[in-house]
Amino acid sequence: xxxxxxxxxxxxxxYSLVEMMMxxxxxxxxxxxxxxxxxxxxxxxxxxxxxxxxxxxxxxTRSAAIWRNTVVSFQRGVDDKSGNTIFFVDLNxxxxxxxxxxxxxxxxxxxxxxGTTDPACPGLTDTQNFTSKVIFDSRGTLNFIGGAAPAKYxxxxxxxxxxxxxCRAITVSPMGQTKILKASEGAWIGM
Numbered sequence: 001x002x003x004x005x006x007x008x009x010x011x012x013x014x015y016s017l018v019e020m021m022m023x024x025x026x027x028x029x030x031x032x033x034x035x036x037x038x039x040x041x042x043x044x045x046x047x048x049x050x051x052x053x054x055x056x057x058x059x060x061t062r063s064a065a066i067w068r069n070t071v072v073s074f075q076r077g078v079d080d081k082s083g084n085t086i087f088f089v090d091l092n093x094x095x096x097x098x099x100x101x102x103x104x105x106x107x108x109x110x111x112x113x114x115g116t117t118d119p120a121c122p123g124l125t126d127t128q129n130f131t132s133k134v135i136f137d138s139r140g141t142l143n144f145i146g147g148a149a150p151a152k153y154x155x156x157x158x159x160x161x162x163x164x165x166x167c168r169a170i171t172v173s174p175m176g177q178t179k180i181l182k183a184s185e186g187a188w189i190g191m
């Protein structure tokens with residue numbers, strides 16, 4: 001009697017091949033719907049991360065100028081080995097990144113996006129585009145090159161070929177304060 005029960009239970013337990021294939025098909029459909037959203041979120045997080053790292057490096061430049069009681073600059077350069085754009089704190093004033101100077105490197109799929117950003121957009125009035133460097137004096141305020149100081153410096157970062165993920169703007173006020181903004185429906189909003 002016990003052996004016949006075991007046979008019946010073993011025949012009932014398990015899934016058929018059709019049930020397993022239907023479950024797999026439903027799972028694949030769900031993944032194909034969720035994947036583009038997930039990739040978009042990851043790309044947005046990467047762009048936010050680079051913008052935050054750049055803003056932190058600008059803040060570090062300002063702190064170094066105050067701490068050293070001298071002029072220190074945040075500069076853009078090109079990495080000799082990879083050819084990627086880099087940002088570095090020029091502690092010794094030679095205009096080149098050295099081994100002891102903090103730096104960050106933009107990923108190959110990101111760039112400085114100054115050509116597509118209109119500084120007249122709401123939220124970015126009275127700005128000067130970042131060209132190659134931002135200089136802080138010993139008080140931690142901006143030292144503008146050539147004439148009167150605008151309201152703030154503007155540095156925008158975006159993807160080289162994937163404009164759908166947007167861009168981020170980093171502003172530096174004349175007092176040296178940084179702010180990160182993102183484009184949203186034709187205007188810039190704080191993050």
